[in-house]
Amino acid sequence: MVTINLTMLVELILFLIFLWGTQRFILTPVLNSMDERNDSIERDIEKAKDDDIQSEELELKYRHEIAVIRRNADEELRAVKQKAMREHSDFLQQERINAETAVEEVRVKAMAMMEAEREAVLAEVPELARLMEAQLTASARISNNGGSH
């Protein structure tokens, strides 16, 4: 038997109470929590995008700076190399000059010594000739005396 009575009104009131309680104590906090999370995630995504753009800009800047530094370093290296080669070349030139000077000095000194030696030897020649002559004379005398015996 289906009876329609005051239960209908009571059920309506109970459902409205349930609706109010659910909205007030359940759905509002849950929706706020979900919205906060979604907003936070959206903010994080936006921040990540900004960071990504910023990192790309920084990477470009970094690459540019690296290129500039590398170019400067290459130029400096080239300059240093050139300077070193120039100094090396100058040094070698100077050393060669020094060596040639030293050789010339030695050669001049040796020539002078040779000349001195030659003159000394030449100075000794008449004395030697005299000595040899005296010896020869003495030898000839001795041989003559022996033949007479």
Add this chain to the structure above:
Amino acid sequence: MEHIGERLIWNYFPFTNIPIPGGGVNVLTIFNTLVVMALLWGMMWLGVRKLTRVPGRAQVILESFVGLFDGLVTSSLEYPTRDQNRKFLPLIASLFMFVCLGNFIGFLPTHYFEEPTADINCTMSLGMMAIAIAIYCGVKAKGAGEFFGELLGPMWHQEDATGFAKLAGKASALFFFPLNVIGEVAKVISISFRLFGNIIGGAIIIVVVSTLTYNTFLPIGLDLFFVFFVGTVQAFVFTMLTLTYIAVAIK
């Protein structure tokens, strides 16, 4: 089997001889409604007691449920802002939960637990509330003149008609107006009796099959089918119809 559908009615306030007006109250329906409300609030409290940014299991289930109905309401009503759509979310979500658990509660194995939705008073009150809300939303969205003007039929509003055509258009309201009013009333009856009939029908079939057969497992299978499958489907149908009536009224 004659007792099927019968309700325990209190005609007097407890422990008094003061009569309850309006034909008394179905006490088990009200008791089970209170049980359903308590169970739902208890289950949902598990989800909201510790709301964190990284949700726990109960919070995930609750948020999934709320998100599902938020999407349904938004896609049905199509208000431009989120807050406008959100105004209807508590009604729709509460209605589904209430009707769904109301359909399930008869599964509990004592005779004190009966589906409140197997009582026409419950389904009629929910149906009348749903249609009343739809009408209120329609009046609020379109204005009373336009909303109730639609009840006069499509030919009432012919602006370019003249002479006899205009007169016939106005006269057609005599036919369309009662038809549309009956249509609005029929919505209440349709939505209420659909839910009531499905739930009470399932209960009747289970009792009939259990009485007429000596099979142990058949009534259990039928119980599972009618309580959980039909119960869920009917709760969803009731909720979606309410949402559709509101959407039709405001558009």
